[in-house]
Amino acid sequence: MATEAPADPPTPRRLHAALRLGWLALGFLFVALGVIGALLPLMPTTIFLILATGCFARSSPRLEAWLLDHPRFGPTLRAWRRDRAIPRRAKMLACSGIAGGYALFLLTAAPRWPLAVAVAAIMAGCALYIVTRRTAR
Structure with missing residues (x-):
């Protein structure tokens, strides 16, 4: 072979x-x-x-x-x-989208509180990252 x-x-x-x-x-x-x-x-x-x-x-x-x-x-x-800067308008739109997405999540998924808190913490972390970046000129 x-x-x-x-x-x-x-x-x-x-x-x-x-x-x-x-x-x-x-x-x-x-x-x-x-x-x-x-x-x-x-x-x-x-x-x-x-x-x-x-x-x-x-x-x-x-x-x-x-x-x-x-x-x-x-x-x-x-x-x-x-x-490494984000324009002010983009920051506002991103944070509004995060808040709207979380509200939609709460209304449509009706999660139990541990999941709601975990998702809120993740989304708040993302929003905090966005807000703490420099603002573009």
Whole structure:
């Protein structure tokens, strides 16, 4: 019985190409989630686009530039990259969305108090993170 020779280990070039494709696929996933977030009021948009920009920075400079130059989202993404800052309006919208999402959760899910407190703590932590970032100029 003949034994098969073991497969050659991946070359650095093939490994690099696979990683690049992985980053690219992840970037497209985050863009899709960001688009959904732009359409649905309770789902965030900007965080997914920030993540997509980071993924594209590792895989496609052209797509990274496209996001950074986008007329609607580009200024926010550039402010985050440059200063780790969030515009005041975006902070207000994000915190309002968090509060609205929690209210909707309470009304529709009618959770028992331990779950309600746990979700409130997580959402309050997210809002606190947003509020404590620098405000973009």
